[in-house]
Amino acid sequence: MPLRLPPLPALRLFEAAGRHQSFKLAAAELHVTPSAVSHSIVGLEEALGVQLFVREPRGISLTATGADYLSYVSEAFSLIAIGTQRLPNHRANRPIALSCAPTFASRWLLPRLANFRAHWPNVNVSVDTSHRQVGFPVDGFDFAVRMSRSPVAGAAWTRLFGERLVPVCSPAYLENLRDAHGHLDLQRATLIHVNAASEDWQAWLDATGAHDIETADGLRVDTIQLAFEAASMSLGVALGRRPLVDSDLASGSLVEARAETIASDTAYWLVSAENAERRPELLDFRRWLVSEAEQFDAQSEAA
Incomplete structure (x- = not known):
């Protein structure tokens, strides 16, 4: 029956x-x-x-x-x-599907994908940056990069690297924050908040003891990338996330508004689907991504 x-x-x-x-x-x-x-x-x-x-x-x-x-x-x-x-020859040539945040994709992953393609020219990668929770394996993703304080039970998690938080703004905006004596007054600043960030201004203020700065007001955006762009346009002070913001600091489009830098409680983690062990190209991609992250983390710590 x-x-x-x-x-x-x-x-x-x-x-x-x-x-x-x-x-x-x-x-x-x-x-x-x-x-x-x-x-x-x-x-x-x-x-x-x-x-x-x-x-x-x-x-x-x-x-x-x-x-x-x-x-x-x-x-x-x-x-x-x-x-x-697991069917024989099922979508044998399908791309490696990765879900990650837009800023991580544009500032860290994409600049390194040419290196992966040079070693594995016949393996394609599909990057999804939509704001949605990924279900393994129902949604068809092989990997996801997520921010978390620790691994979550039920999946294979590998730590990639952490972040350091520091206030950043444009050089022109920084000058506008100085008083008549040249002292920096962050209380006058418009704070740029990232709605989706697990750690934002309150974390930095608590760690540095700057409790005299109001966090309720300010400009709110939905991605870290938008926060950096808004800061470069002199719309306020964003919470820079090093090392993702390092290129902006190196180019001079953003400068540190305060020198106090704190270590984030969260880190970027690579989450692997259960079937990642069954496809050689997935194992290659995971090893490559973890190796790139380890080198990047070591360079950032040495800088």
């Missing part, structure tokens, strides 16, 4: 919504409307006879039943994805 399964399209929407804890983010990931996600999950709940989500004005959350069911659904999709990838 064949197994009776719920509608598979609805399960796919449920998995994404449960992983993101958001109908909107699930819709963006799967290229449908939030309304379509909501209606499909209502239909799934009716078919199963259980409530999977709690709907509140501030958002959604999984019920205990929904969280339990999600673990089975996620595992089922993972098994399908792994089985498909």
Whole structure:
């Protein structure tokens, strides 16, 4: 007797919504409307006879039943994805798929990819910088680079390098911050905040004891790259993240607004999918990326 399964399209929407804890983010990931996600999950709940989500004005959350069911659904999709990838000759020439933040991609990864291509000219790499949580192996990614204080259970994590935080701004803006005696007054500065950053101005202020600087106001952007660009346009002072900001400091487009530099609690980590051990080109890419990071970290510490 064949197994009776719920509608598979609805399960796919449920998995994404449960992983993101958001109908909107699930819709963006799967290229449908939030309304379509909501209606499909209502239909799934009716078919199963259980409530999977709690709907509140501030958002959604999984019920205990929904969280339990999600673990089975996620595992089922993972098994399908792994089985498909292990088929003979399945997409043998597909690119290595990497998810990472836009600033990491533009300032660190892309300048080094020519080196990888020189050694492995027949291996292609696909870089995704969208703001979304990656599910291994359901989303088809081989690797992700993430900021974290420590490894997360359930995946293979390799530390790449950390950051050092220092205030930066344009040379012209720095001069405008000086008082009549030439002293720098950071209290007069417009602080540029990065909404998605796990560590921002408050971390630097707490570490340096500069509690007299107001952090509530200022300019807010969604990427580190935008923060650096805004600072170079004299829109305020950004929290520079060395070594990613080092090229701007070397060129003179940005200068240190204060000399106090603190070590970030978080670091960049390479997260590998389970099947990374099964494809030789994935092993080569991981070894190459970790080696590049180790050299880069050593050079940054020596500088």
